[in-house]
Amino acid sequence: MSIKKEKIPIVRFRDFSEPWIKNQLSEIAEFSKGRGYSKKDLQSHGTPIILYGRLYTNYESEISNVETYANLEENSVVSEGGEVIIPASGESADDISRASCVIDRGIILGGDLNIVRPREYLNSLFIAITLSNGSQQRELSKRAQGKSVVHLHNSDLKAVKLFYPSYEEQSAIGSLFRTLDDLLASYKDNLANYQSLKATMLSKMFPKAGKTIPEIRLERFEGEWEEKCIGEIADIVRGASPRPIQDPKWFDSNSEIGWLRISDVTSQNGRIHSLEQKISKLGQEKTRVLTEPHLLLSIAATVGKPVVNYVKTGVHDGFLIFMNPKFDREFMFQWLEMFREKWNRYGQPGSQVNLNSDIVKNQKILIPCMEEQKAIGAYFSNLDNLIVAHQEKISQLETLKKKLLQDMFI
Structure with a gap:
């Protein structure tokens, strides 16, 4: 026996008005x-x-x-x-x-x-x-x-x-979600292609072990890259943390200085444009405050992850800071991305990798002239922008789809 109870959804195509x-x-x-x-x-x-x-x-x-x-x-x-x-x-x-x-x-x-x-x-x-x-x-x-x-x-x-509802309205709803799914699939395919391209180019645009030139090189550049220790091209210092870190006196929501946490690094993929937690003036005396963008390296939790702060930031002791750099920041960010897995050599199998400033200072790196560094950095920065744009579009489409699924059905 049919129940036949009538109702209507919150969001509906304009052409339809009959109850469901x-x-x-x-x-x-x-x-x-x-x-x-x-x-x-x-x-x-x-x-x-x-x-x-x-x-x-x-x-x-x-x-x-x-x-x-x-x-x-x-x-x-x-x-x-x-x-x-x-x-x-x-x-x-x-x-x-x-x-x-x-x-x-x-x-x-x-x-x-x-x-x-x-x-x-x-x-x-x-x-x-x-x-x-x-x-x-x-x-x-x-x-x-x-x-x-x-x-x-x-x-x-x-x-x-x-x-x-009527068959016509059912078909219209199905067609809408088919279009959304097709768009999502297209953006996800493109995202995967860009991510794959970046991984490939990271492996080919920096010299492999035993080589002094990369496998793939941007036009007009030639000659061997120069070997340096990272400590020769930057002053490596460690961040600092007020203790005990749970004490509320170290934090102030009205402060203009953010407090960088591992969760920020993960959610923003190392490009820090906003920080929710703020550190108080008292806390600032116990940490290292950066008022300009700097290259950082995570040495705890997400070990080896490069970070750039684009906002005023208090840096805790789970990060190293590259001060007075003699390199292009974007080039070095991408080199650290390429090198990230190699830091694992400093840990035992199944144990936490233990990075410190001495290890990083003594790590050898091959670098080209500054002009080539800037060109490589710009190439990967453009790729990163494409990747982020696709991730944001996917997030927007998924949010839209979720909202429509809530509001277009009963």
């Missing part, structure tokens, strides 16, 4: 299960197949590209296009409270998949999205049963109550 209808899923869909197959049945060619694990490792609300294959058996369950699939088991209720729409015909649907075939007046992508978010997703989580392994049966799915 609420029905039990059993009233508006047919149910079945996938059959057979596991990872050991996968091979390099054959019939495309979806196993339930894909919904955990590579979740998409709409599956259109399947690159796993298996032999088609006589009793295989094969998609007709438009199915909504939901895991039948997982490690947690949240794991299995997600649904995907299968776009294409001819795809094997493996065992441990619940299969929902919506009626013709329902859009499969809309159903997949609404089951994976909001009140429907919470209801799926509540119905999941088990401890070490959680199960979700078709009988559980049938009892789920679903709000839906």
Whole structure:
């Protein structure tokens, strides 16, 4: 028996005004299960197949590209296009409270998949999205049963109550989220490409061990790079911390001097443009205060991470400061990024790396002329700006998508 309770979402396309209808899923869909197959049945060619694990490792609300294959058996369950699939088991209720729409015909649907075939007046992508978010997703989580392994049966799915609008509005909503997902995928692909390019160029634009020129060099530059100890091209000093650090007298929210913490380094990837915690005048007497940008090196927690402060900063004893540098700051920042993993030689396997000012001072480095340093620094700075721009765009799109998922469904 239909429930048919009417409601409307907070955010809606302008063209639609009719109230949404609420029905039990059993009233508006047919149910079945996938059959057979596991990872050991996968091979390099054959019939495309979806196993339930894909919904955990590579979740998409709409599956259109399947690159796993298996032999088609006589009793295989094969998609007709438009199915909504939901895991039948997982490690947690949240794991299995997600649904995907299968776009294409001819795809094997493996065992441990619940299969929902919506009626013709329902859009499969809309159903997949609404089951994976909001009140429907919470209801799926509540119905999941088990401890070490959680199960979700078709009988559980049938009892789920679903709000839906007209088919046209469902399609418009599905199209919007498809566009958002395509944009996110594009930005993430570009981000991965830029990050890969940077890693490659860091390995090739600085000389390898035993070499005095890099494998890849910017135009117009030639000649061997010069070997120096880092202590020859900067005065290396350690930051300082007031003790005990938990004492509130060291901090003042009205101070203009920030207090640099490891969490700031992590969240801003070493480029410090803001500091939430501020250090008091009394605390400033117990630390090293930088009023201009400087290159720093983390020697605690995120060991070997280079840092530049672009705001007034109090530097604690978990950092080294490069004072009076005879190098281009951006060039050295990128060299330290390239060299970061090599500091691990100063720690025992499984133990904390122990860096100090003497180790850093005595570390040898090959450097080119200042003009080439600036050119290399500018090249990597531009790459970093592209990476940050893509990360920010991804964050904005994910925030927008999350907000729309909250407000466009009931």
